[in-house]
Amino acid sequence: MFARAMHSRDHPIVAQIVPIRRCNLACTYCNEFDATSLPVPLPEMLHRIDLLAALGTTIITLSGGEPMLHPELDDIIRHIRRRGAIATLITNGYFLTRERIRRFNKAGLDYLQISIDNVAPDETSKKSLKVLGRKLELLAAHATFVVTVNSILGGPLRNPADAVTIAERARALGLTSTVGILHDGSGHLRPLAPGQISIYERILTYEQSLFSFAQYDRFQRNIALGLPNDWHCRAGGRFLYVCEDGLVHYCSQQRGRPGIPLGHYTIEHLKQEAARPKPCAPYCTVSCVHQAAMLDAFREDPRGTLTGMIERRRQHNLAYRPPFVLKALTWAFLDGRKRRVLSKLALYFLRARS
Ligand code: SF4
Ligand code: SF4
Numbered sequence: 001m002f003a004r005a006m007h008s009r010d011h012p013i014v015a016q017i018v019p020i021r022r023c024n025l026a027c028t029y030c031n032e033f034d035a036t037s038l039p040v041p042l043p044e045m046l047h048r049i050d051l052l053a054a055l056g057t058t059i060i061t062l063s064g065g066e067p068m069l070h071p072e073l074d075d076i077i078r079h080i081r082r083r084g085a086i087a088t089l090i091t092n093g094y095f096l097t098r099e100r101i102r103r104f105n106k107a108g109l110d111y112l113q114i115s116i117d118n119v120a121p122d123e124t125s126k127k128s129l130k131v132l133g134r135k136l137e138l139l140a141a142h143a144t145f146v147v148t149v150n151s152i153l154g155g156p157l158r159n160p161a162d163a164v165t166i167a168e169r170a171r172a173l174g175l176t177s178t179v180g181i182l183h184d185g186s187g188h189l190r191p192l193a194p195g196q197i198s199i200y201e202r203i204l205t206y207e208q209s210l211f212s213f214a215q216y217d218r219f220q221r222n223i224a225l226g227l228p229n230d231w232h233c234r235a236g237g238r239f240l241y242v243c244e245d246g247l248v249h250y251c252s253q254q255r256g257r258p259g260i261p262l263g264h265y266t267i268e269h270l271k272q273e274a275a276r277p278k279p280c281a282p283y284c285t286v287s288c289v290h291q292a293a294m295l296d297a298f299r300e301d302p303r304g305t306l307t308g309m310i311e312r313r314r315q316h317n318l319a320y321r322p323p324f325v326l327k328a329l330t331w332a333f334l335d336g337r338k339r340r341v342l343s344k345l346a347l348y349f350l351r352a353r354s
Helices: 002-007 042-054 073-082 098-107 129-142 162-172 194-204 217-225 267-275 287-300 302-316 324-333 337-352
Strands: 014-017 059-062 086-091 111-115 146-153 176-181 239-242 247-249 258-261
Touching: 002 287, 014 042, 014 287, 042 073, 042 239, 059 073, 073 086, 073 098, 098 129, 111 129, 129 146, 129 162, 146 162, 146 194, 162 176, 162 194, 176 194, 194 217, 239 287, 258 267, 287 302
Parallel strands: 014 059, 014 239, 059 086, 086 111, 111 146, 146 176
Antiparallel strands: 239 247, 247 258
């Protein structure tokens, strides 16, 4: 994924695709589900995956609604892998069983994100540790794919400290944890209250994945404080959201733009929509699109991006230790003249691969 992102700017790094809009839950902050939709027929889903593969998409993420309500989800995952993309799944976890996890292993799932909102269910969300704790144990014991537990802060969620309990439970089981900030119905920021900011920062110290939002400090601190970010959103090019009707949108929060059928979406659309300024960018909290932007920032200015990431993390956390891959990149790209020659070679080879 990294090598291909370095090689070219004209393919999607991530496409999120909806196999079913229906959800078994009804979280009050969510605008991405209904209670009635039928699954997208399997042949249509496979065709959409072929179209995404033809555009050069590296990661295909199944989201919803609740994607596990699709009766042929394993076939869809298998097809994503067959077409050479990384298969990822975002789920509320309610339907996970030992058998289901083993089937995901067999289908070749690469990555699963399970979202947990609180320790005990309440009127806002039933995605609670009380209900899903056992599912995390099953995942820790049986999954051969990477599991990330995502908790959120902000908005109507009652106990911000729950996010810490959830992240610590995930870590105790050897799973990765991330934290997001709740957005409103258009993907815009809802600033955190002062007590929530310290909780947010504490959880971010747990995040170790190179491409996690936490490593890209310039976004996350502004978001926590309710300040705008100065960045260019490349949704429509580097990130696509394909709804259940097969239309391409910028993201889950900007549906209808551009709203072009996937079958008509061309490389020219990718370039044009990626370049288009998005008025919603300054207060956007859609972290998967920020992560794609992080890769492009690295592509354009590897040294500046690495220096900025590490320095800003250290300003706020003296004990900050970059993850292994970040250390390796820092070694290659930052330290000493000879290594800078090496970094040029590394970029050359990354761009030469496709
Ligand atoms: S489980 Fe996910 S898709 Fe379903 S209502 Fe809650 S946030 Fe929305
Ligand atoms: S800035 Fe981009 S990712 Fe964020 S809400 Fe707007 S279109 Fe979506």
